[in-house]
Amino acid sequence: MRSLENNTEVRRTSLVSYVLERGYVSVQDLSDHFNVSKVTIRGDLTALEEAGAIKRQHGGATIPKDDLPGTIAFQARARIDQEQKQRIGDLAATLVHDGDSIMIDSSTTGLYLARALKNKKDLKVVTNGINTSLELLKSSHSVIMVGGMINDRTYGTVGRLGRNTLSEIRIGKAFLGAKGVSIRDGLTDTNLLEVELKQAVIEVSSQLIAIVDSSKFSTMGISSFAPIEKVSIIVTDSGVPMVEKAKFEDLGIQVLVA
Numbered sequence: 001m002r003s004l005e006n007n008t009e010v011r012r013t014s015l016v017s018y019v020l021e022r023g024y025v026s027v028q029d030l031s032d033h034f035n036v037s038k039v040t041i042r043g044d045l046t047a048l049e050e051a052g053a054i055k056r057q058h059g060g061a062t063i064p065k066d067d068l069p070g071t072i073a074f075q076a077r078a079r080i081d082q083e084q085k086q087r088i089g090d091l092a093a094t095l096v097h098d099g100d101s102i103m104i105d106s107s108t109t110g111l112y113l114a115r116a117l118k119n120k121k122d123l124k125v126v127t128n129g130i131n132t133s134l135e136l137l138k139s140s141h142s143v144i145m146v147g148g149m150i151n152d153r154t155y156g157t158v159g160r161l162g163r164n165t166l167s168e169i170r171i172g173k174a175f176l177g178a179k180g181v182s183i184r185d186g187l188t189d190t191n192l193l194e195v196e197l198k199q200a201v202i203e204v205s206s207q208l209i210a211i212v213d214s215s216k217f218s219t220m221g222i223s224s225f226a227p228i229e230k231v232s233i234i235v236t237d238s239g240v241p242m243v244e245k246a247k248f249e250d251l252g253i254q255v256l257v258a
Contacts, residue, residue, distance in 0.1 A: 009215045011036070012044050016053050017153075019061050026060035082112075084213050084237040087258035089113040092175055092211050092235045098122055100172050103201050104132050106156025106194075107177025109211045111135060126171055128162055128197060130155045144169070151191065158193035163200040174205035178212050179221035183247055186228040188221030198225040207232050214239030228253070 011034055018033065019025050025033075030041045045061050048054045054061045089112030096102060098121040104110040106129030114135040117123060121140075127133050128146040136143045146165050148157035176198055178187040187210055189195050202208055208230050214237050233254045245255045 007215050007218055008044075009213065010219055012048055015041075015044055015061075016048060019054055019063055024057065024060055024062045029060070084239070084258070085109045085112045086115075088211055088213060088235050088237055089116045091256055091258040092209065093117055093120070095173065095209060095233065095235075096120055096123065100124070101126075101170070103127065103171045103174040103176070103205060104136075105129060105174075105176045105198065105201070106132060106151070106154045107211070109177050109213065110175060113175055113211060117141065126166075126169065128157045130157075146197070148197070149193070151194065154191075154194065156194070158191070158197050162197050166197075166200045166204055169204060171201065171205040173207045173209055174201050175209050175211050176201065176226075178210060178216055178225075180219040181210060181212050181216050181228075181234065182220060183228050183251065185220060185224045187226040187231065188224045190221040190223075192223055195221075195223045195225040202226055202230060209233045209235065211235045213237050214241075217241070217244050 015030060015034065018030070027038050027041050027045070031038045034041070045054060045056055048061075049056050054063060085108060088109055092113045093116035096117060101124040103126045104114055105127070110127070110129055111132050114132045117136070118139050123141040124144070125136055125141050126144045126146060127136065128148070130150070133143055133145045146157050146162040148159035148162035150156070151158050176187065179190050180188040189198065202225070208226060210231050210233070212234065217240055228251065231253055233256060234248060235256045235258065237258050240255070240257065245257070248255050
C-alpha cells in the first residue's frame with residue numbers, strides 16, 4: 001500500500017476499518033500495511049483511542065466490544081480533525097440564508113454544517129443522514145429524511161427509495177461531502193450506492209457546494225458522482241495547497257477556505 005504518512009485523516013479512517021475487519025491488529029502489522037513508521041501508528045492509535053474508536057491492547061489495537069461497527073466508524077470519522085470540520089461547517093453555513101431549501105448528505109462534515117444552522121430560520125432541509133437529521137430536529141427547521149437502506153458506515157440512507165423521494169422535490173443548494181476531489185474526476189466516492197444517491201441529488205439541485213477537508217484533494221474514490229464543472233463552490237480548510245486552489249479558481253469555481 002502506498003504511504004499515507006502525509007494524509008492523517010484518511011489513514012486513521014482506513015485504520016479503523018482495517019481493525020474492524022480483523023478484530024485485532026498489531027502495531028507492526030499496521031506499520032507494514034500503511035507503510036508508515038511504528039511511531040506514527042502509535043500516535044494514530046492514541047488519537048483514535050481518545051476518540052473512542054479503538055482500544056489499545058497488547059502491542060496493537062482492537063475494537064471496543066460494547067460498540068457497534070457502524071457507530072464506531074461514524075464517530076471515529078466525526079471526531080478526527082473535528083476542529084477543521086467544524087470550521088468548514090461554520091463557513092458553509094454562511095452560504096445558507098433564511099428560507100432556503102438545502103440538502104445535506106450523511107458525511108461527517110455535513111453533520112457539523114447541520115450544527116451550525118441553529119440560528120437560521122425557516123429552512124427546508126433534505127438529508128439522507130440519520131445523525132444529521134437528529135441534529136436538525138433540535139431546531140425549528142423542516143426536515144425531510146430521504147428513505148432507503150441504511151449504510152452502517154455512514155449512517156446514511158441509500159437506494160431506490162431515496163432516489164424516488166428526490167425525484168419529487170427541488171433543492172436550492174446541495175452540500176455534499178466526497179472521498180476525493182480533482183479537476184479530472186470531479187467529486188468521487190467509494191460506495192456505489194452513495195454515488196447513485198448523490199447523482200440523484202445533483203439532478204434536482206440548482207447549486208452544488210462541495211464540503212471537503214483538504215485531505216480530499218490528494219485522494220480519489222472509485223466512482224465520480226459529479227464532474228468538476230457541476231461544482232460552483234468548494235468549502236475546505238487551510239491545508240489545501242495554494243497551487244491546487246488556484247487550479248479550481250481558474251475554472252471559475254469559488255474556493256472558500258475556513
